[in-house]
Amino acid sequence: MDAFLFQATLYLIVMVIAVPIAARLGLGSVLGYLLAGVVIGPVLGLAGSEMQDLQHLAEFGVVMMLFLIGLELEPRALWAMRDKLVGLGGLQILGTMALVAGGLLAFGQDWRVALSVGAILSLSSTAIVLQTLDEKRLMQTAGGRSAFAVLLTQDIAVIPMLALLPLLALPGARALAEADAAHGEHAAVTMIQSLPGWGVTLTTLGAVAAVVLTGHYLIRPAFHWVHAARLHEINTALALAIVVGIASLMTLVGLSPALGTFLAGVVLANSEFRHELESDIEPFKGLLLGLFFITVGAGIDVDLLFSAPVRLIGLALALMATKGAVLYLLARVFGLHGRDRWLFTLGLAQAGEFGFVLVSFASGQRILQGSTAQVLMLIVALSMLLTPLFFILHDRLARRLADRAEPVKADAIDQPEPIIIAGIGRFGQVVNRMVTMSGFRTTVLDHDLATIRLMRKFGFKGYFGDPTRPELLKAAGLEKAKILVVCLDNPEATLRLVGYARRMRPDLHIIARARDRMHVFELYKAGADDIVRELFDSSLRAARYVLENAGLSEYEAAEAERIFFKLDRAALRTLAEVWKPGVPMEENADYLARTQELDRELEAALTEHFAAQEGRKTGE
Numbered sequence: 001m002d003a004f005l006f007q008a009t010l011y012l013i014v015m016v017i018a019v020p021i022a023a024r025l026g027l028g029s030v031l032g033y034l035l036a037g038v039v040i041g042p043v044l045g046l047a048g049s050e051m052q053d054l055q056h057l058a059e060f061g062v063v064m065m066l067f068l069i070g071l072e073l074e075p076r077a078l079w080a081m082r083d084k085l086v087g088l089g090g091l092q093i094l095g096t097m098a099l100v101a102g103g104l105l106a107f108g109q110d111w112r113v114a115l116s117v118g119a120i121l122s123l124s125s126t127a128i129v130l131q132t133l134d135e136k137r138l139m140q141t142a143g144g145r146s147a148f149a150v151l152l153t154q155d156i157a158v159i160p161m162l163a164l165l166p167l168l169a170l171p172g173a174r175a176l177a178e179a180d181a182a183h184g185e186h187a188a189v190t191m192i193q194s195l196p197g198w199g200v201t202l203t204t205l206g207a208v209a210a211v212v213l214t215g216h217y218l219i220r221p222a223f224h225w226v227h228a229a230r231l232h233e234i235n236t237a238l239a240l241a242i243v244v245g246i247a248s249l250m251t252l253v254g255l256s257p258a259l260g261t262f263l264a265g266v267v268l269a270n271s272e273f274r275h276e277l278e279s280d281i282e283p284f285k286g287l288l289l290g291l292f293f294i295t296v297g298a299g300i301d302v303d304l305l306f307s308a309p310v311r312l313i314g315l316a317l318a319l320m321a322t323k324g325a326v327l328y329l330l331a332r333v334f335g336l337h338g339r340d341r342w343l344f345t346l347g348l349a350q351a352g353e354f355g356f357v358l359v360s361f362a363s364g365q366r367i368l369q370g371s372t373a374q375v376l377m378l379i380v381a382l383s384m385l386l387t388p389l390f391f392i393l394h395d396r397l398a399r400r401l402a403d404r405a406e407p408v409k410a411d412a413i414d415q416p417e418p419i420i421i422a423g424i425g426r427f428g429q430v431v432n433r434m435v436t437m438s439g440f441r442t443t444v445l446d447h448d449l450a451t452i453r454l455m456r457k458f459g460f461k462g463y464f465g466d467p468t469r470p471e472l473l474k475a476a477g478l479e480k481a482k483i484l485v486v487c488l489d490n491p492e493a494t495l496r497l498v499g500y501a502r503r504m505r506p507d508l509h510i511i512a513r514a515r516d517r518m519h520v521f522e523l524y525k526a527g528a529d530d531i532v533r534e535l536f537d538s539s540l541r542a543a544r545y546v547l548e549n550a551g552l553s554e555y556e557a558a559e560a561e562r563i564f565f566k567l568d569r570a571a572l573r574t575l576a577e578v579w580k581p582g583v584p585m586e587e588n589a590d591y592l593a594r595t596q597e598l599d600r601e602l603e604a605a606l607t608e609h610f611a612a613q614e615g616r617k618t619g620e
Contacts (some may be wrong), residue, residue: 008041041297041299117372121380124349218272351384420484421444424452479504512531566604
């Protein structure tokens, strides 16, 4: 027990040191965890016999991650992914299995071993890929969603693989494996797998049904009952009990615990306790995932690696090249382009953590011999260790592709209108809708082609192009326009556009969206007539609601809002006169003094207003 605690403490300390360094160097947290494990294990030799126990514990990080992903998906969303799950994911597994097994057969391996190895290496690392996609905010891209669909298919495929692998063993070897497992931890699994085919199927369906029914009928009442105790730690205990209990049930019947918890998460996606579950599980997930990556790095067999480093690293790279070829071909067939295609190809090229499980299982079934199993374990670990480098390669390719991408030709503007709206994001959409619904015509410009196309589907006319380009503004009728509304979310682009429009049209009325006070001052200097801070009006409304619920009448709160709005805008114009470009506001003595003076004037005006209101009430 003391040695276990020492190992856990050592891993946590190295985690705290290595991961922030890797993150600051732009390498990502996953590579930091893996390198920390390499330092603990192969470099310093501090990985003790307890590492196996730690790895089993850390594998719950993967289980918890799939549970949280399930909470984000409604059953309808999962059904909508069926084409990618069956088509993209299924073809990836079959294609990789065929190429790997074919290569091994060409080198004289037995077909049973070749097929088993092909199945094992067809799986990718759910933990590394999803963690990295989340860190780099790539999950919602087309490449990220396709990668997730393939990973989910692979997790599902673990079930038939566990069921079919024993069939690939020789009859004598299978009997020995069942005899060994009958006295070990896989006794229940072996008992189920010894059932006839229909028995295994019924057991699988029964386990899945148990998860669905438990999630639908038992977990919600349990949360209601526990929630009544008003003890947060009991809520956390229940959340952990759900994940650990379902994972244990899945393991007992020989199924993937990660898949079981993912299914439970999908069932609970519409639950009123969804967000509470997420907040309770998230810290454990992150910590255990990090610990899992460390154990992968620490578990590398350095003696085996140094015995034939070129051959083993070459095999790992050959595996990643083979999977990459399959993935690249599928990306082309399924319509992924550019950065999304390379994200899909490079992100999924490794072997995965379930490979460790299947190698151990295949060894227990006497399908793989000891030396073959050790080599496979090392290839899986090396490919996972190389994966963060592949993501760095993707980042560089993505930047290069973005630089080389040919710009889409701007639309021809056939009918310029007197009001030009530059930018049709969240801010510009509201402006455009109110103006057009009031009977006025607008010329809408935006540099996002997808936004313009979506806008057209809803019946609004817009033109694709960069609103800051002089030729597009000329085509949009800047020379004759009455009003220019700049709704861009890029402060620098907004400033350039306002400055150019003011130089070209001194008489043009310019309304501009500002990010903050500093941006207001810059736009004021550039020549904007009306400047709207993007959160100012909504913040005033929120403050008015506070006043109404704090005891003021609707009229009194509205008057306070009006006075604050009027005085703050006047103060802002005054501050613009003392603002100095390039000098931080906190270092501008005149600005600080004037701000404090204006704040006192504003407070005095509001106090006087409320005193006058109170006087009228008393007089009445």
